[in-house]
Amino acid sequence: MVSTIDKLEHLKNLVNLAKLKDAESEVVFQINNISWNQYEKLLCLLEDSSRIKIKYLQENLVIMSPSRIHEFDKKIIGILLEAYFFTKKIRFYPLGSTTFKNQIIQRGIEPDQCYCINTNKDIPDIAIEVIVPSGGINSLEIYQGLGVKEVWFWERKKLSIYVLENENYTKMNNSSLLPDLDINLFTDYLCYDEPFDAVLEFQQKISS
Incomplete structure (x- = not known):
């Protein structure tokens, strides 16, 4: 033993x-x-x-x-999302890769990025995961137990959004917390080779 x-x-x-x-x-x-x-x-x-x-x-x-590309992708997602918050004057609290855990339900995780919207809370409203390798632990099951309202997965240049409804996640085309965010537009700028240009152009688009 x-x-x-x-x-x-x-x-x-x-x-x-x-x-x-x-x-x-x-x-x-x-x-x-x-x-x-x-x-x-x-x-x-x-x-x-x-x-x-x-x-x-x-x-x-x-x-x-995490690999270099993993860190690059998570940072760009965060920068673009924060640009959206600032442009739309949405109050937010960035919690980065804080460890969230609960001994009673035996779950713990560190998102790539996460945010509380409007008010600061113990558990983030949105958690973001960049998926490079497949397999391993089911992150959604961990987030479900912790009560995270939305989980965004970035994998193979596609963004998947899961919204917590009646204690279960449903895959959605848009964010329920940020209903005015054009996910297709957001995804397009995530795929830019030049992050500086991506952020400037994205801000211009959502400001018009």
Whole structure:
């Protein structure tokens, strides 16, 4: 039987392996039978590391080291969305990759970007995930338990929006929290090669 100390040491070794990868690749490790206590200890060990993301769902844990393209995409999504907030004078609270967790339901996650709309809250209204590798833990199941109203997935240059209704997520064509945001237009500018030009042109479009 593997001891708690041995398991934690194993997790630390996986984290160190993930940190060694090159910037162009995405590294993902999934480990099962991890207790909540082990999950929290790992989070404590990673307090000073922004290069590693952790997901936890009922004793299943994922360690991920995002690639350069992952970080680029999440930042552009955030910049464009914040440009929309400013242009439309929508009050928002950016919470970045804050760790959100709940021991009772055994869930924990760190979005790529997340926001509270109009008022600051304990749980974000919108969580955004950039999906590069497939598989692993079902992020929607984690967000559902935490009560996040909307989850946006950016994968293969397509934006999918899931809205929480009656405790279940429904895939929608538009945001229920930002009904005036043209998702097709927003997606077009996410695909620009030049982010500076994308933001300026996007602001001009939504200001007219």
